[in-house]
Amino acid sequence: MQFLQNQKVTLSAFVIGVTALVGCTAGGNNPGIEYAPNMYVSEAYEAYTQTEEMKYNPHGMTMRLPVPGAVAQGQMDFTAYAEGYEASDAWSNPIAATEANVAEGKRLYDINCQHCHGKKGKNDGGVIKSGKYAPPPWDGYEADYIKELSDGKAFHTITYGKGNMGAHGNVLTPAERWKVVHYIRSLSLGDAFQYAPEGTESVDMVEAAPKTFDGFELVDLGPDLEMINAAMSHVQFSDLKYKKFNDASAPHLDKVAKYMIDHPELNARVVGHIASKVKVPGLQGELSEVRANTVVKYLISKGISEDRLTADGKGSSMPIASNDTKEGKEKNRRVEIYFIK
Numbered sequence: 001m002q003f004l005q006n007q008k009v010t011l012s013a014f015v016i017g018v019t020a021l022v023g024c025t026a027g028g029n030n031p032g033i034e035y036a037p038n039m040y041v042s043e044a045y046e047a048y049t050q051t052e053e054m055k056y057n058p059h060g061m062t063m064r065l066p067v068p069g070a071v072a073q074g075q076m077d078f079t080a081y082a083e084g085y086e087a088s089d090a091w092s093n094p095i096a097a098t099e100a101n102v103a104e105g106k107r108l109y110d111i112n113c114q115h116c117h118g119k120k121g122k123n124d125g126g127v128i129k130s131g132k133y134a135p136p137p138w139d140g141y142e143a144d145y146i147k148e149l150s151d152g153k154a155f156h157t158i159t160y161g162k163g164n165m166g167a168h169g170n171v172l173t174p175a176e177r178w179k180v181v182h183y184i185r186s187l188s189l190g191d192a193f194q195y196a197p198e199g200t201e202s203v204d205m206v207e208a209a210p211k212t213f214d215g216f217e218l219v220d221l222g223p224d225l226e227m228i229n230a231a232m233s234h235v236q237f238s239d240l241k242y243k244k245f246n247d248a249s250a251p252h253l254d255k256v257a258k259y260m261i262d263h264p265e266l267n268a269r270v271v272g273h274i275a276s277k278v279k280v281p282g283l284q285g286e287l288s289e290v291r292a293n294t295v296v297k298y299l300i301s302k303g304i305s306e307d308r309l310t311a312d313g314k315g316s317s318m319p320i321a322s323n324d325t326k327e328g329k330e331k332n333r334r335v336e337i338y339f340i341k
């Protein structure tokens with residue numbers, strides 16, 4: 001009996017030992033032997049799982065990548081270019097100046113700004129007092145300059161910096177920057193600062209933001225946008241080698257030309273895209289750019305002034321469909337037109 005029990009113990013130890021050793025074969029892409037794999041691998045598809053079935057998604061991911069140009073909620077920036085200081089004058093603060101929002105602005109200001117501008121905005125923060133850093137050219141937030149400075153320009157400076165002041169767009173979200181702007185305003189105006197009643201709704205930042213593309217502010221065409229996009233979607237290039245669009249495209253481009261003649265205040269940026277990377281011998285520059293230029297030349301031939309048109313090629317960097325199918329490739333091979341200010 002005693003002997004048998006010993007044997008059982010030895011056997012169990014052996015089985016456990018072997019099992020443990022076999023389990024240790026994991027490494028690299030080999031997960032080793034998994035006992036109860038359901039505990040490791042979810043039955044349901046998980047966002048970050050990669051499986052071969054998901055062949056239309058990059059890297060076999062379950063999750064699809066956002067469409068090009070997608071902006072996470074709340075992250076919409078007001079402008080994508082630093083030159084827009086003058087234009088920023090027109091932006092209004094979309095965040096309601098409630099006490100809570102201004103208090104949050106103060107909290108953020110105390111962390112990010114007071115070491116230069118001082119607790120009360122008198123430009124007497126430690127950095128400025130050290131004398132190693134030139135102070136702003138105005139006395140403090142109570143100076144007329146700041147009183148008259150628009151919220152938009154203050155927001156722009158906080159975002160991109162100005163002179164000796166660095167950019168803070170990477171440390172504060174747009175909403176946070178607007179809250180700080182309210183706080184600056186409250187320091188600037190003192191008792192005259194008017195709070196919004198608690199509960200006042202802020203404007204939806206994404207709605208309020210002017211849409212931009214490539215650093216250009218887009219003109220809101222309203223319902224005409226659909227017509228323009230539809231016309232451009234008919235501009236087709238038959239073969240990789242050709243710079244020319246199909247003859248069937250011309251009437252559609254004529255519509256765009258007519259629209260530009262009817263709207264002389266609009267300028268256009270013509271942007272070419274190709275399906276996948278190609279090197280075409282004898283073709284100068286990126287094919288996508290060549291095609292955008294083809295469209296530009298056509299529009300010029302239809303009486304649109306050259307000054308109103310710019311062209312750019314995005315290569316294959318902005319696909320709108322899968323490049324694995326013929327239809328997808330056809331969709332990706334396109335020229336778009338953006339109306340800009």
Ligand code: HEC
Pocket residue numbers: 109112113114115116117127133134135136137149153154157158162163164165166168180181184
């Ligand atoms: C390193 C010191 C420093 C820090 C930190 C700093 N600033 Fe400034 N700030 C300056 C200087 C210097 C100027 C003057 C820039 C100029 O006009 O050349 C300035 C200008 C400004 C202006 C006037 C903008 C305009 O358009 O003329 C505002 C508003 C302002 N800062 C707010 C802030 C806020 C808010 C923060 C924190 C998020 C901040 N600053 C952080 C140094 C600083």
